[in-house]
Amino acid sequence: MPGSVPIALSAVTQALKHFQLLTVAETGAAPRLLRSRHERVLLHNGEQAYVRGRLHLGQQYGVYRDMGELVDERTQTHYGHRIMLTGMVTARAQLQPELTGVAINSLSRDIRAGDLLLPWSARGEPSAVYDAVPGPALAAGRVLAIGHEGSVAIPYDVVWLNKGRRDGVREGHLYDVFRPADVLPSLAVARVMLIQTREHASAALVIDSRETVRAGDELGEPAYDELSF
Structure with a gap:
């Protein structure tokens, strides 16, 4: 049996950027996308949209689909909420204390009203090879x-x-x-x-x-x- 198997770091980085597991509290506290300025539920690249929650203006955020709780049906153990990246936005304007305007920068899947936001920064980057x-x-x-x-x-x-x-x-x-x-x-x-x-x-x-x-x-x-x- 060989001691180790090399794995492409790019594949790991991509997967880490796209999938996360959050606690119930983290999921509940995350800002959420509302409808676009044109009242569309499915949002498009380059479109302006509204977010329920306070963001840092000028900062990029990952947009994630809440895939529901990760549950072991055999033991009824609840592990948290699994989320999947759907796109990227930039916070543009604080319109009200809990309403922020954002610009949609890119899509990796369809972005929908109700998707949650997390600060991007270096999120998902492996700390070591x-x-x-x-x-x-x-x-x-x-x-x-x-x-x-x-x-x-x-x-x-x-x-x-x-x-x-x-x-x-x-x-x-x-x-x-x-x-x-x-x-x-x-x-x-x-x-x-x-x-x-x-x-x-x-x-x-x-x-x-x-x-x-x-x-x-x-x-x-x-x-x-x-x-x-």
């Missing part, structure tokens, strides 16, 4: 949700896992993803690398696969079998 190494053995580790709005993940998509720092996992740890089976042995369908860890949950990047990854797939030790993919 690291190699991927096998993580510790996990009991009942599995995929809880896909990062984006679809139901399956492919290479360079993000998935959310039910294990975090409390379980001994860290950024850079590798796991194989297995599809549960009733009779036959579980099939290794993909490999993931952890890119963001919280106390009880983590985000992982799909770095290789021979089938799509789904919620409910299980985590296991990387086998490094050249015939498995």
Whole structure:
């Protein structure tokens, strides 16, 4: 088994910029996009829009879709709210104490009324370059949700896992993803690398696969079998 596997830093950076996990309190306190100046709910690049909340004028903000709570249906554990980047805005004018005018700078997906804002700065930049190494053995580790709005993940998509720092996992740890089976042995369908860890949950990047990854797939030790993919 090789000691480590190099992973492109650009792929990690992109994933970290696009997906985050917030506490319920952080989600509730974040400013929210309202309708555009032209009363549209779906907003467009270059358009002026309104935000409910106070922003720092001239500062850039990431716009995120609230994807709902990350919940383990088996244990009813609630981990926080998962969010997905939809675009970027710049705060332009404080119109009222809790109403700010913004300019939409770019779109990575469709921006909608109700999306939340977070200061951009260097958000999501890895603090160091690291190699991927096998993580510790996990009991009942599995995929809880896909990062984006679809139901399956492919290479360079993000998935959310039910294990975090409390379980001994860290950024850079590798796991194989297995599809549960009733009779036959579980099939290794993909490999993931952890890119963001919280106390009880983590985000992982799909770095290789021979089938799509789904919620409910299980985590296991990387086998490094050249015939498995």
